[in-house]
Amino acid sequence: MEAMNTQRIPIADLHCDTLLELRAGADIDRFPEGHIDIGRLKKGGVGLQLFAAFVSAGVPENRSFAEANELLDCLDAACAKYPESLAKARTARDVQTAMASGKTAAVPAIENGRAIECDLSKLEALASRGVRCMTLTHSRHLPWASSSGEEGEGPGGLTPFGKDVVRAMEDFRVIVDVSHVSEKTFWDVASVAKKPFIASHSCAAALCPVPRNLTDEQIRAIARSGGVIGVNFFPGFLDSRYLRKAGSSMETIFREMERIERDFDGDPARRSAEMRRLNAELRSKIGTPDATLDTVCDHVEHIARIGGEDVVAFGSDFDGVTDLPRGISGCESLPAILARLAERGWDESRLRKAASENFLRVFRATE
């Protein structure tokens, strides 16, 4: 049997934080210090990349919307500067057009519903500039949604306003993203959502039991909605040994990141440098992660086994994580994951689904 050429299968990556690097001055054409740039998107066969505008809890509430917009401006500028490589996409048709001409479809997203400043008209404004996906929370409770990153249930899941946010997102064609939310918020979303919802960058709790990951019940609920789960490549979500070695919880790491956001708010280059320092510090404490490309495949296979082959996708979290598994250096490594799944017996049709077709189905169903 001839070996399958996984290099030709287009890939959709559901989450990255590269916009923070662009705002700090990186040029997306070539950015070897980070995980994503144009050369490597081509090498990795990335046909669709969701670019999240991440609004940290360290940003003052009344600047959150402006912050999200600044980051989205960076994506627009990158697409304008490199039109032959990056095409902003709103619909599945846009994505297919981009892919057919060898470009990466760039889809704007929001990480942290804090960006809307409790105001549905701001959500509408973000949607009207092309935002197609938003995580309800990050690692802190919002007044209207509780997060998995804090003790207790905060506002107790989705408040009545939080449910209005979910309904409005569906009306404005913004995919509801449950990565980072608490268990109670998750089940509130599952009962309110009428369209498929996703976890853009989350792993399986059965393999790595941290609050940020999804239980088998949650995996089944996302599958029932018709949604997808993008497997996150952060070693701390893939393998429970990682955070144990760090002598730290994810919460502590998030708090330190938040401090950096707060202290260097308004100075993106300094913020980036401080984040790099924090990453280096963690890496020196932990050493080489135990997680490998195979650990990523284990999570992909677990999610497919529990939720079905239509629910798996990839949500790398590139440029937002302190470390990556062995064998993964950035978006150029994505075909190696497909190749490993092929070695594990995945046929081309299943690989294509996980690589991009599953997410494109959700994109189409929510546009």
Ligand SMILES: [Zn+2]
């Ligand atoms: Zn995240």
